[in-house]
Amino acid sequence: MPPVVLTGEHYMTGDEAIAEGAIAAGCRFFGGYPITPATEVAERMAHRLPGVGGVFIQMEDEIAAMASIIGASCAGVKAMTSTSGPGFSLMMENLGLAAITETPCVVVNVQRAGPSTGLPTQGAQGDMMQARWGSHGDYSLIALAPSTAQEAFHETIRAFNLAEKYRVPVLVMTDEVVGHMSERVVIPEASKLNVIERVKARGRKDRYRPFEPGENGVPPMAAAGEGYCVHVTGLTHDERGYPVMTAECQESMQTRLFAKIERNLDDIALTRGFFLDDAEIVLVSYGVSVRTCRAAMEEARALGYKVGLLQLLTVWPFPEEAVRALAGRVKAFITVEINLGQISLEVERLAAGLAPCFLAGHCGGTLISPDAVVEAVKRALKPGGKQ
């Protein structure tokens, strides 16, 4: 039997690192559907899960895959699925079910260029707004964006931890390049990994209210078969889980769904800064484009430009404070992302009136070159530089 946590040094793809991160985090159910460039996550899970006592099932489509992981999680097991653009679109309805029923689960989107079938084998970062707003109605969720295979491993563990802690669907928004690139991944010993479990229902079974908020605004969760006789519905519901068709109930339920995320931004919204102390120009980026930025930053610094980088490991909820804190003292922000402007809109919103904002982006299919970012730096520093 292979060990649960593959402690040691490996040479693996981002997709494989995501699967290993999931297993290390305690994921024991995977409902999947093949799609380029995410298939390797499913393949690795199919291979690995039964050996650690878990189940893999290939469902009939991504709608079913998403439904199956919510069902599995409601049965008390950490669950994940992975997909790319077209499948991600199909998962949107049930993503909302996970949000309203506060069911912990992890959805991996290895992004490719779209819309529609687009460029199945070539990367992009065009699903970032869909990640935030893709399901109908108003809700909150968490999305992370690893930029290396190593980060893919750790961020997948963090995705499970946040999902369990806040009873919320968490998205791992990576991309084809990170997903398919093989690189060094160091997996620590199991005892060195921080793995969080959901707060379980406790106490008298007849007094348990499935949606009564506990610590942090998050209700302790009872799984099916634990004797709590829960009712869970996608309808607007009260603390008993019973449908209540009133605007008041809608407000109290929905407000809490937002609040449990927003009140805990310090814990959720992770960023990493590079050379921010003296930076005049700050690159804001996430996922594979962070790699572009790191190369561009070196190039620009060699040319004498004071460039720093703000890496968003958490993209949603947007790390507002990190941008706000810089906005008053930098000359400009340049958001670097493989799309025609999505996260850049958030940066603009937060820097409004404080610092000019630029976008170094392009349509999907290739990475953004470091040169393009250096050019953007030069443009931004030109007096009257065009935004």
Next chain:
Amino acid sequence: MAQTAKKQDQTTGGFEHHPLDDLLRTDRIPHIWCPGCGIGPTFSATLRGILASGVDLGSTVMVSGIGCSGRAAGYVKLDSYHTTHGRAIPFATGMKLANPKLNVVVFSGDGDLFAIGGNHFIHAARRNMDLTVICVNNLNYGMTGGQAAATTPHMAKTTTTPKGNPERPFNLPLLAFAAGATFVARWTVLHGRDLMESVQAAMTRRGFSFIEVLAPCPINYGRRNKELPLVTLRNYQVNTIIKNEASPAELAASGSGPIVLGRFVDENRESFLSQYDKTYRPQLAPAGKE
């Protein structure tokens, strides 16, 4: 929209304790189902079947989709999950696989299970997934006011087929059988005891069990097709024939001749879970035993 039943005297009404009270969320009664609706009798026969089967109620789960029948999950006093439209089966699949000790019952309507959810149904049947699926077939979409479904008889009137349904309906037992279901039965709400016994049998076997229940929707279907509630019930009595083990091909529910009822398929084939465990998890003691 289903009409809300008039609030009735919620005290005992002369009855001390109904035998199904323990399985009902009595604090959620009155239910939304219309007077004369066939969901109620199907629901109660299902609960009686579950009780009679002797399964551990603490590890029995009901999963529903959307529609009038989908509300059943909200009234049953079991762990119960009211999911998205058409997706009860894949949700239930995840649940069963995550915890094989659970007895998972899917209770939903024909629109939910066979139009929007048709793909999930056939694949769960093909896999012989360890689920009991009960379909209230009332030939139309009741919740949204009586539109045509994948089960609406040819030329029947609905709000979206005002001059008659140009399409042909599914033969549900044939579909289930062809897809791989290992237990297939069909009853009407008038055949409460047979229905209960089929539920009981389904609960205690492994693999994919499917029970179709013909049920009246007097408010939306009956009204538009000039079928008074009692006429529908009378049809269930005089225009049906019980033929256990009938060939599923003969089971079209809306041809000429009587509607065939019975237990058509009951065969032993390895279920998904036992096959998975044998192939992939030999290290586990046989899991998923009921």
